[in-house]
Amino acid sequence: MGKADVLTILQGEGLDVLTCIQCGTCSGSCPSGRYTSLNTRRIVRKARKGRDMLHDDDLWMCATCYNCQERCPRGIKIVDAILTIRTIAVHEGAILPEHRDVSRFVLEYGHAVPINDPIKKMREKLGLESLPGTVYKYPDALEDVKTLLRSCKFYKLVQE
Ligand code: SF4
Ligand code: SF4
Structure with missing residues (x-):
């Protein structure tokens, strides 16, 4: 799967990450990020830029607590996007x-x-x-x- 296709799939599911303003509220709200390398803002940035995040271990550090999604000032469905990216990753054989x-x-x-x-x-x-x-x-x-x-x-x- 092409990197750009991930963005297309996200957008097709109504998970528009392109409106992200990189404010960092998601990362600042993330309990998992306090103990792991997970940087939610970076995941969203990679998705926006069409960079490869299917092989990024941070993808699996999210505890799906929804803190970030509830607080995002742009109303981006961050966790739903992460779950969709995980699904794509598994179908691509990228599984821990x-x-x-x-x-x-x-x-x-x-x-x-x-x-x-x-x-x-x-x-x-x-x-x-x-x-x-x-x-x-x-x-x-x-x-x-x-x-x-x-x-x-x-x-x-x-x-x-
Ligand atoms: S909180 Fe929302 S707008 Fe801010 S960096 Fe995270 S995804 Fe982007
Ligand atoms: S849902 Fe995941 S990325 Fe968002 S704050 Fe919770 S652990 Fe962090």
């Missing part, structure tokens, strides 16, 4: 190894986070049922989950 690993867990076990005995104990300590209401509690649903994942070709996205 950690996300690939988690995806494999979902494909195999129908669950992103394995539940082991220490986690079960911790859940009970917190007053929760030892097992969450997922395929761990309803193992018969695992085949249904796998069928769903197969039908949407999720496995193809996470293949190396």
Whole structure:
């Protein structure tokens, strides 16, 4: 995919980043940016300029808290744009190894986070049922989950 196409897709979805005035309110509001290299203003700038951001690890540092989107003086749907860019990146095979690993867990076990005995104990300590209401509690649903994942070709996205 050409770099300019990302901008075209964003605009086609009503995510117009071209009105950004680079004020930095988004970066200043970003809790993730305080602990990671994420610079939201820079991501928006790259999207505007049609620069390659599909391979930018910062794309994955956003916690989707929507602080930036709520505060942007130009009303830019920043997070929606980031999520769209992530989707494009995954379809282009640009996926972090950690996300690939988690995806494999979902494909195999129908669950992103394995539940082991220490986690079960911790859940009970917190007053929760030892097992969450997922395929761990309803193992018969695992085949249904796998069928769903197969039908949407999720496995193809996470293949190396
Ligand atoms: S807050 Fe909005 S206008 Fe300001 S830099 Fe971020 S995206 Fe651009
Ligand atoms: S939604 Fe993402 S980019 Fe925006 S403030 Fe939250 S963590 Fe930062």
